Amino acid sequence: MDELSLSTLFITLGVLVLISAFFSGSETGMMSVNRYKLRHLSQTGHKAAKRVSYLLDRPDRLIGLILIGNNLVNIAASAVATVIGMRLYGDYGILIATIVLTLIILIFSEVTPKTIAALRPERVAFPSSFILKPMLKIFYPLVAAVNFITNNLMRVLGIDPNGTGKDSLSAEELRTVVHEAGSLIPSRHQEMLLSILDLEKVTVDDIMIPRNEINAIDINADWSVIARQLNNMQSTLVLLYRGEIDDAIGFLHARDVLQLVTRNPDEPDKPSLVRAVREIYFIPESTPLSVQLIKFQQNKERIGLVVDEYGDIQGLVTLEDILEEIVGDFTTTMTGQASETLRRDPDGSVVIEGSANLRELNKELKLNFPTDGPKTLNGLLTEIIGDIPDNPMCIKIDEHAVEILEVSDSVIKSVRLLPKLRKKAKRSSA
Incomplete structure (x- = not known):
């Protein structure tokens, strides 16, 4: 390097820093890309998505290729920076070059490109695949050798290198995805999708x-x-x-x-x-x-x-009953619907028949009454009280006061649900 001028060394260093930024951003972009969106684009014939899918089929090879390239570039940049430092500042130049190069690589080759790639993974991963795919073929022997060593090292540590998790979602994870979809899925469609997920719980x-x-x-x-x-x-x-x-x-x-x-x-x-x-x-x-x-x-x-x-x-259960659990009520006259068994009064209270279904009440009135036991309001009240009340009485369920209005033939016929009880605010002393 003694024959190279300082300007040539600075240009070489700048190019190496940019290449390092490419590898760092590619790694984050490839690993952050939405696998389900990528799969959808691949099925529609998107060429860049197919290339990225090919690279991600063996993530160990992709990571090995990126890290080999990134480390080679960073080591070369360190050597060039050391030469520049020694020419400018003598023996002190090694320390100066180390500090300056660390800051440059940290800012321009690590934090900035990785942050951009994390925010825009497709915009980074798709163009990067043009370069990474042919590079994988060129450096395949070296990548395979590195993977062989690392995979065997993981086996010694008790880790299966082939035991990578599949891109699958549980029902609860899928529920979160539907919730997070926002305006991408109309709210009515979100409710239907969530209702389908709830079918196995009902x-x-x-x-x-x-x-x-x-x-x-x-x-x-x-x-x-x-x-x-x-x-x-x-x-x-x-x-x-x-x-x-x-x-x-x-x-x-x-x-x-x-x-x-x-x-x-x-x-x-x-x-x-x-x-x-x-x-x-x-x-x-x-x-x-x-x-x-x-x-x-x-x-x-x-x-x-x-x-x-x-x-x-x-x-008795009908097909329409199950479909209504998904899409909502078809009519307002179906037997057993909560709207037929309750009456809203002007004071905010609700008079409910004892035979009302608890699940329908929870949906209609936004309540949280337990449904893992009795299925009707009469059954829930009887279970809580432990007996069939002879006279009207009032109990508390889910911070609601429930007044029993009518009892006949050993069955609670009607109750009044009062508005939710509010905790009194504590008065602060002056």
Whole structure:
């Protein structure tokens, strides 16, 4: 280097600093790029994204290549800076060159390029791939040798070099991604996506219509009673049973009833009514909604009876009930919806029927009542009190005062939910 002029050495040093900045920024950019966005761009044919994906398939080789290049450049820059320092300041120039070069590399080759790459990873990673991919092929023997040594060293330390984590997300991580999407995903779509993720946490007994509210007809009743119930059918399907609802026969469709009445307008016989029923589809009460939705599709069913471990009928679930958990209520007249079981008063309190579903109440009134036990408000209050109250009383749930208004037939019929209790602010002494 003695033949080189100072100007040539300064230019060489500047070029080496820039190359060092390239390697530092490339490393951060490559490692910070969004893998899911990169995968999407690769599938659409984006050439730069394909090159980056190729390099990231073996991150050990990519890191080895970048570090080899970066260290070679930094060592060369240190040598050039030492020569410049000695020419300008003699023996003291070594110390001066070390301090100055450290600051230059720290500012211009490390912090600045890595910060830019972390903020704009795609803008750094995509152009860098033009250079890094051919470099990997040129320096492959050296990179492979370095990787061989480091991988075996990691095995000695008990670390599997091939045990890199896959780009997969758990349900909770995916929930965070949906929340962080912001304006990229409309709020309504975000709610639907989050509802889909919640399906596996909710079972059919959380959304079922209770057995006492199932639209059902006892075939053993007088025909006049049956005819009146058929005329007042509020849905297209009605459950037919003998004596007790646990002895269910099947579902009767309104269209089949109409055909029977048309053929025999005077009095359709009960056997014809029984023959017209459709086979019952039974559902275990602990089935998650995500599983039941698939089962409905596989079995070509739209409605089923929920049974417990003893085979007793607990309620009824339809395909529409599950879909409403995803997209919201289709109508305002579905049985079991919270809006039908509550009344808002001008004073801010809410009168609620005891049969109201807790999950629906939580969604409707933004409450946080526990749902891991009883499914109705009556069941929750009975569990908390430990008995069925004889007279009206008031208890506190989730910082809400709940006043029991009516109790009859050993069931809490209605309650009043008062506005959330506010903690009194402490008065500061003067």
